[in-house]
Amino acid sequence: MIYMDNAATSWPKPRGVRVAINEALDNAGNPGRGTHSYAVWSSMKLTEVREKLAGIFNISDPQRIAFAMNATHALNIAVNLCYGQIVTTAMEHNSVLRPANMRGYCYINEADSKGRLDPDRIKRSISELTGAVIMTHASNVTGEVYDIADIGEYCRRKKVLFIVDCAQSAGVVPIDVDKMCIDILCFTGHKGLFGIQGTGGIYISEHVRIRPFMSGGTGSYSAVLRQPSVMPDCFEAGTVNTHGIAALGAGIDYIKGIGINKIQSIHNDLQRYFYGKAASVNGITVYGTEPDSGTCNTGVISLNVKGHEPGNVSTELGRAGICVRGGLHCAPLAHRALGTDALGGTVRFSMNHLNTRDEIDAVICELKKIASGGTA
16 A cells, blocks of 8 residues: 555554553543542643643643644634734635634735745735734645744734645644744644544643633642633643543654654655656646745645546545545645646545655656546
């Protein structure tokens, strides 16, 4: 099998992740809900993983990180903290677009036909009515990594919240909340961080005014009939996924052992190789910015085969043992910008550092069969 669906969820998981889950099954109690050894083990594990997350994102206070079910959960929390107009972009996932539009006061910056965003245009869309800018660090359709530091610095000067969706970039691209002026960072655990599904989190800077997203038991301030207004308790109502968080910690250890800069370099190399090979095939259209030495990508290629719907191509490749995703990828406005909405989206190949050029060559061979009228 050739697995190229890492933008949906990473595979294979490191052995350490499996070991961490089994360790948690043997030792985990309910964190913060007791003083016996199992409860204490869980509380210490949460602290340990918060510290690991703080380390890879350059967060000075690990207690400013609250665990969530996934990036979507975290982004809904973030939107709930917004006041005034929300400025966002057409390259967002529905996990941003839907909650932002539910607020009813949202300005969306368009992208060009290659999925590129103009930082100056985003800045010009910020007005005295703007309360927050929410944008993705990297597109889940084209893989392009955007210059969020430039926009973050402008938001900081304008005293506008800067909220970043790092679902595609966490663990793949270096992230520094200070240098990038990020006020709220939302991430998932099951993609580039190599944890399991059902994990994620949100970092909220100390200058952001917080309020609960939901209420329930926290194991703290139990005599008070309102949700605690301190981090991370404010956003951790109910029992957290201790087993998944333990796995997330092991995933972070794995990527730190390789080095995020090295992972980023491998992704860029594979994407450039794939782009060049695919673009040379008659009948295949590749979308996004043509890579060069100055571009940064998370290892994503979106393409279409003339005369074939993306879903059908995905199915054909699946029969050949190649795992990809066809469709809109929960990013409808991105496809509108690329001109692929009427085509049913694209076929997305999302690689990680374990993929190889030989695998890409094998995929290109199967794509040529489809493009020439045969089957994979």
